[in-house]
Amino acid sequence: MDPNSKIYIAGHTGMVGSAITRRLHEKGFTNIIGRTMEELDLTSQQAVQDFFESEKPDYVVLAAAKVGGILANNTYRAQFIYENLMIEANIIHQAYLQGVKKLLFLGSSCIYPKNAPQPLKEEYLLTGDLEQTNEPYAIAKIAGIKLCESYYRQYGCNFISVMPTNLYGPNDNYNLETSHVLPAIIRKMHLAHCLETQNWEGIRKDLDTRPIEGTNGKATEDEILRILHKYGISMDPDGNRENPVTRHSSFVTLSLWGTGQVFREFLHVDDMAAVCVKTLEEINVADLTEPGLFPSSHAHPLTFFNIGTGEDQTIAEIAALVKSIVGFTGEINWDNSKPDGTLRKLLDVSKLRALGVTGYISLENGIRAVYKQYTR
Numbered sequence: 001m002d003p004n005s006k007i008y009i010a011g012h013t014g015m016v017g018s019a020i021t022r023r024l025h026e027k028g029f030t031n032i033i034g035r036t037m038e039e040l041d042l043t044s045q046q047a048v049q050d051f052f053e054s055e056k057p058d059y060v061v062l063a064a065a066k067v068g069g070i071l072a073n074n075t076y077r078a079q080f081i082y083e084n085l086m087i088e089a090n091i092i093h094q095a096y097l098q099g100v101k102k103l104l105f106l107g108s109s110c111i112y113p114k115n116a117p118q119p120l121k122e123e124y125l126l127t128g129d130l131e132q133t134n135e136p137y138a139i140a141k142i143a144g145i146k147l148c149e150s151y152y153r154q155y156g157c158n159f160i161s162v163m164p165t166n167l168y169g170p171n172d173n174y175n176l177e178t179s180h181v182l183p184a185i186i187r188k189m190h191l192a193h194c195l196e197t198q199n200w201e202g203i204r205k206d207l208d209t210r211p212i213e214g215t216n217g218k219a220t221e222d223e224i225l226r227i228l229h230k231y232g233i234s235m236d237p238d239g240n241r242e243n244p245v246t247r248h249s250s251f252v253t254l255s256l257w258g259t260g261q262v263f264r265e266f267l268h269v270d271d272m273a274a275v276c277v278k279t280l281e282e283i284n285v286a287d288l289t290e291p292g293l294f295p296s297s298h299a300h301p302l303t304f305f306n307i308g309t310g311e312d313q314t315i316a317e318i319a320a321l322v323k324s325i326v327g328f329t330g331e332i333n334w335d336n337s338k339p340d341g342t343l344r345k346l347l348d349v350s351k352l353r354a355l356g357v358t359g360y361i362s363l364e365n366g367i368r369a370v371y372k373q374y375t376r
Helices: 017-024 045-055 069-076 078-098 130-153 181-196 199-211 221-230 271-284 314-325 351-356 365-374
Strands: 007-010 059-062 102-106 159-164 166-168 233-235 254-256 265-267 306-307 329-333
Touching: 007 017, 007 069, 007 102, 017 271, 045 078, 045 181, 059 078, 059 159, 059 181, 059 271, 069 078, 069 130, 078 130, 078 159, 102 130, 102 271, 159 271, 166 181, 166 271, 166 365, 181 199, 181 233, 181 254, 181 314, 199 221, 199 329, 221 233, 221 265, 265 271, 271 306, 314 365
Parallel strands: 007 059, 059 102, 102 159, 159 306, 166 265, 254 329
Antiparallel strands: 233 254
């Protein structure tokens, strides 16, 4: 891979795309191009065709996607499947037509069946029913994998897919209406801590940066308390608001979705980016299809692999870790009327380790760094 190769990062402003862009710059690649949603509508076949014919990239990273947590996935089901299918189909087909040397497609661990054995091996794909709350998104991601596989099998295209576990890090989405579980917990815990310490300046700064349903830092205290209560952050009427120094620990309570007993694996996005750049530089589809390296029971060799840590924790354990980092002392309540999602999604990373990838940012150190950045 030549340092002057033209590399198109679809989704370069998002958490994943920006991390890969940073890593490429660190490795000395400078000919990197990207377009914002305003500059290029990736759901438009004509717009994507015109872009590829004009720019003619050598390499493509397909990190653009419509993403969100359980609430967003379950609410905007049609948008999630339509937009992601269109983005994938347009970019992958144009990469083929323009003779792109290599394309890297970013999938998701949600592609695996809800009740598949743990840890999740690549060959479990399409062996059972998906989790209903994010089925449209998962189906779109499976389609992307199969597009890459099909263009390889029919045309010999060097199109590889990787399946990252749950990611977190710089440029994460903290919008409480659409965020994934970890950034949602971090933000809610921060707001709860500000409320219990009566740090209204911190609350107003947070809401000015990221308004919640139109409520910003200029709202009245009562308006702010109402919107915080809607998202599970509540003042305890028995707490001592006038003298927070002597308050008891239930002065502010925080309600989180589900039971807290489901397991999740988290990977810092910079670790994921390092694997992606290594893949661009060193790994080809032909390497993945070698029986000795990646044995598979499938009739056709798999053209994708998992990216994860191989370790997971319960959401309750993760919430406790965030609580200690943020300094929140109130009570956490679990709202089991809300969905948990899949019980467990631990990825099998034996193929990743076979590629020589080891060593990760610990979850505690990663969350500490993320929270420090969040509160700047």
